[in-house]
Amino acid sequence: EAALSNHLNINNPHFxxxxxxxxxxxxxxxxxxxxxxxxxxxxxxxTSLNPLQGHTIRIGATLEYLLQNISFEVIKTMHIVQ
Structure with missing residues (x-):
């Protein structure tokens, strides 16, 4: 919720x-x-982390979890990111 609110405040997308x-x-x-x-x-x-390649990340699921304020480290353990 906070991430979406921040996105809307910064980018102010039109309807x-x-x-x-x-x-x-x-x-x-x-x-x-x-x-x-x-x-x-x-x-x-x-942040001195190894970058992910395009084919190694499932964008839709990851984005959904990030929008729910689940940390990226936790998401990696969910096998969403390979």
């Missing part, structure tokens, strides 16, 4: 575009698998 879009400049863009994986890699690098 007529996809929910998981991000703001870049004055425009909104849909969050693609490529951008999602790139963001994960960037975050992993910043």
């Amino acid at each position: 007529d575009i996809v929910l998981f879009s991000y703001k870049f400049g004055k425009a909104h863009y849909p969050l693609t698998k490529t951008k999602f994986i790139a963001r994960l890699a960037h975050t992993a690098k910043d």
Whole structure:
């Protein structure tokens, strides 16, 4: 709930575009698998973790659990991330 609220506050997506879009400049863009994986890699690098590759993560399930404030370390034990 907190993650979704934060997303809505930061990106302020319009009602007529996809929910998981991000703001870049004055425009909104849909969050693609490529951008999602790139963001994960960037975050992993910043936190000294090994980056996940696109085929090793089940994005939909992982995102759902993250939105429920379940830590990524716990998600990895659930076999969602291989």
